[in-house]
Amino acid sequence: MIVAENKPFHDILGLIEDAKKILIVGCGGCVAVCLSGGEKEVGVLASALRMSRKKEGNPLETVEVTLPRQCDPEYMDMLKGYVKEDIDCILSLGCGVGVQFIAERFSKWVIPAQNTKFAGGTIAHGIWEERCGLCGECILYKTGGICPIIRCSKSLLNGPCGGSQNGKCEVDKNLDCGWQLIYDRMKKFGKLDLLLKIEPPKDWSKSRDGGPRKVVREDVKIS
């Protein structure tokens, strides 16, 4: 899932300071699962903003709505009825994709309430960790299912570096060395020989360096 985290409260407050009435839009997708942008988080943020503004003698009116997802046009349609004339701006608790989908669809000022962090998963309730760097050409089959792009602090393709010590990374001693994890796993599966092959430089044009990426599936298009 996409993992996001609310921006500091006072930053959000500053971003909406000129508004009198705002539409706060939550998302029922990834950010609801990582407990940062679902219906409840919308309620908490809206209440906190209203109270803060009331205290300052500058009341804020809020309209709250949570879409099943913010990254699909059909759900964006559901917003139409909420984006009224008197709404000064839209505060989105979606990830960066949601914010942009709203901005593309409506001619209203849109503000992100979240910092979109990474593609990751739940480690335990309340803990999420990054796992994939969305590189566009997965090489997990070469590394025992452990991503060197993300799990190695330097994204080395031919690790480890000289700083790997006792299984920990030199960048932060609380971090497991990604390449130690890869080595241990390859050893367990008797595939250490695969690590002897030198991995050539990665083609980053398939990642962020090639401009915005697009996936097109002719078979599922309906128009």
Place this chain on the structure above:
Amino acid sequence: MSEFYPKIVAFCCYYCAYSAADLAGSMRLQYPSNIRLVEVPCSGRVDVLMILKAFEKGADGVYVAGCLEGDCHFLKGNYRAKKRVLYAKKILDEIGIGGERLEMFNLSGSSGPRFAEIAEEMVTRISKLGPSPLNSRLVSFPNCKDATAGN
């Protein structure tokens, strides 16, 4: 001169604080009538939004009363409530309402006197802090200073 009469919302777990309140009533213990009890099936039912809404709707103080640690009827509800109370305190500090207006208490169903004591403790604390910055109320309710519990 008008007197500040704090309005305090207490989210009380059915298995402990709510029964303790009942007991306090049967024991004819006096506790301040400022307390508005909200019965919850477990303190773990209380979430941050419920707490914030209580303040938004006019509470000067809020507390959550759950079972003694280790004694939760649902095992961990009171630990969860404790964490949420801490988080809500942080939000209240950020808003400028003040986290000290919110507290978590633990007691057992047989603690009638403790229930009354907690109520007094919160009324004293909130009276000292004054009205919530959201409430400019400074009104007196001369005839309802104290009420008999359970009435």
